[in-house]
Amino acid sequence: xxxxxxxxxxxxxxxxxxxxxELVANIGTPEDVVGVINNGGEGVGLYRTEFLYMxxxxxxTEEEQxxxxxxxxxQMCEKPVVVRTLDxxxxxxxxxxxxxxxxxxxxxxxxxxxxxxxxDIFRTQLRALLRASTYGNLKxxxxxxxxxxxxxxxxxxxxxxxxxxxxxxxxxxxxxxVGIMVEIPSTAVTAxxxxxxxxxxxxxxxxxxxxxxxxxxxxERVSYLYQPYHPAILNLVNxxxxxxxxxxxWAGMCGEMAGDSIAIPILLGLGLDEFSMSATSILPAxxxxxxxxxxxxxxxxxxxxxxxxxDEVEAFIRRVTKQ
Ligand code: PEP
Ligand code: MG
Numbered sequence: 001x002x003x004x005x006x007x008x009x010x011x012x013x014x015x016x017x018x019x020x021x022e023l024v025a026n027i028g029t030p031e032d033v034v035g036v037i038n039n040g041g042e043g044v045g046l047y048r049t050e051f052l053y054m055x056x057x058x059x060x061t062e063e064e065q066x067x068x069x070x071x072x073x074x075q076m077c078e079k080p081v082v083v084r085t086l087d088x089x090x091x092x093x094x095x096x097x098x099x100x101x102x103x104x105x106x107x108x109x110x111x112x113x114x115x116x117x118x119x120d121i122f123r124t125q126l127r128a129l130l131r132a133s134t135y136g137n138l139k140x141x142x143x144x145x146x147x148x149x150x151x152x153x154x155x156x157x158x159x160x161x162x163x164x165x166x167x168x169x170x171x172x173x174x175x176x177x178v179g180i181m182v183e184i185p186s187t188a189v190t191a192x193x194x195x196x197x198x199x200x201x202x203x204x205x206x207x208x209x210x211x212x213x214x215x216x217x218x219x220e221r222v223s224y225l226y227q228p229y230h231p232a233i234l235n236l237v238n239x240x241x242x243x244x245x246x247x248x249x250w251a252g253m254c255g256e257m258a259g260d261s262i263a264i265p266i267l268l269g270l271g272l273d274e275f276s277m278s279a280t281s282i283l284p285a286x287x288x289x290x291x292x293x294x295x296x297x298x299x300x301x302x303x304x305x306x307x308x309x310x311d312e313v314e315a316f317i318r319r320v321t322k323q
Pocket of ligand 1: 046048087183203204205206207208254255256
């Protein structure tokens, strides 16, 4: 098995019927890039920038952030790098950023909600990203988008900072794609409207499942409700992919589900373009996809979407993929 993985390291990811999908990695720091390259990643699908802000006594400076983003982009040598802007709050706290205690942190003041109010923090990050953009293939992604207004506001701030930098004589790449995480049901349901304005979607199933099933992702007592293969989730995922494709955009996934061996055949059949996972899952996933027919998986789509339970979905996939 290890030998097959090694052989596929420098190869693109192609299914048995010759369809290409992109297998990319989730990272948290510039040091993680080594693992992405060693595991044959075709890019970075999610750079969680929270780590730059955590375990410190103050906010990271623009220069500090610029160096981190530049390092990741340079190491990836023009391969795509999706950087997610600050997603703090919920389970992730910052000691130096005193936020009032909340009854429901996962439903509270976090991620883009915080960034749109604390423009000082957000603009610093956007400037660092824009300055780094000339060092590789940068894509910027906003987390926890629930309404089109939030996306428009975030994008407007990005364009403002871009204009500021250009005025200051700083080079900024002209082709940075700007996309969103789809991790809130309102956005998954109205993906069609979002697809007209965003450059790409990345489905964050860790949160999308928690919000769709109303089951705290950290609470073991309700973990039985945390069901990636639930038809509700599959229908939302399908809606997002169809909406993206209808507008000529791409759809990826960066939640844990993207690297799951039962989910992979389903997602391949639904037409997911990019799978972002932990680096060590990439070669096993590439090996699995090599033996899967995208056409065959696509032929099961309507049947899967109309199933009643997650168990039914899982049993069906196990049978047709002999797992
Ligand atoms: C997600 O919600 O699926 C995701 C990838 O983001 P995080 O796990 O950082 O919330
Ligand atoms: Mg999330």
